Amino acid sequence: MAPAVERHEGNLAVSAGHKRASSVSLLQEGTDAAALAEDLKKVRIYSGIVEYEDTLAALVESVDSYKPDMAVAQRLVDADKELFASLDKFKEYDEISTRLGELKGKSTALDTKTRDILEKLNECHDELNKLPYLEQVQFEMDTILEQREKINSSELLDYATKLSKFTRIPPTFDKGSIGPNNFIWPAEDALRKGMLAIAALHSRELTRIPGQDDAEDKKKQTEKPDVPEPAPVTEERRSSFVFGDTSTADDQKSSSAHSDHDDDDAMDLDLDLFNPDEF
């Protein structure tokens, strides 16, 4: 049911639109007809024809009704004279039309010629405007020469180097020849120089050897007699006997201490060939 209603409403809308369009077109036609009628009123021969028609109709009506009106007949004769008098002037109108055509042709030719000349003049004006003025060129040249004398080349190059970081590369420039100085970040050598400088400040810490440092630390500790050092608790594994081994004094002491207690073991030829240091 609803679609049917919608369709009906749509049809109504379409018909309303048609009515609106037709009314608009009717209005337009009405105004056009009124304008045409207004223009036709000015045409003398047209008015003569209309008058002729009306008078002839009146005469026909009076004659066919068996009541001929002589006044109407006289009016018809006058209208006829007027109409054909207007027709006799057609020769003059024809000449006027010919002259009007000639004048129109001449006017069009002159307008075309004038437009061509003005376009050409405009083009010349544009071309002349594109050319620089001589005084301006001389002034600019003098100014450039004066400024060139004032500018230091090194300052100019420094400024250009700074400026080039924020500008685009010229299209003709070879990108392969760009050096690190042109980057907006610090160059690699500058970074490395910075690291080396930091390393130079901490050279002792960075260049120390772990073994030597322990010995030096012990020497420092021995140089301090006031400070008692607790005896270290060593639960080290006994090292095996190695031929030609140069052991330290402590090792020798400990070995002699052990030798007192373990003579039997010393007499043993120590055939254990396992050396943990080799692994």
Next chain:
Amino acid sequence: MDLRNEGLREIHDILRPPANKTPLAPPASSSTTSSNTPLKASSEFIPHIFYALNQITRDPNNVSNHLESSTGFIRHRLRTCKELIAENSECMELLSRTPEEWEQELAFKEQELRIKGALLETLRERIKSASVEKDVKPKSEEPKEPKDA
């Protein structure tokens, strides 16, 4: 009448057809009064209306003798002329003024054209003088160079 404007010629030929075309006058055999009138003059409508009226007065009881039917071709031609004038805007504009008014308009247009021509002539003279000045300057400078050298 030999007219060059097509619209005017059509209207003229309808209202007053050339002599070699079909005349508007009634056949000469059936007329007593119009037999003396020349065929050229019968291009106008009044003689035909008089002839029709005469026929009605002679035989008023004849059913075919009606002024309306006998003047039907006149009304048709008048209607055709009206349509031609209304459809041809150029013709309508031309006929909307009297020849005297057109003479004034033509004089005004000729004056306008003369002014335009004079303006173009002035422009041509100015361009010519400018180009002559341009040509003269280098010629006056050229002979100085060898003297300086």
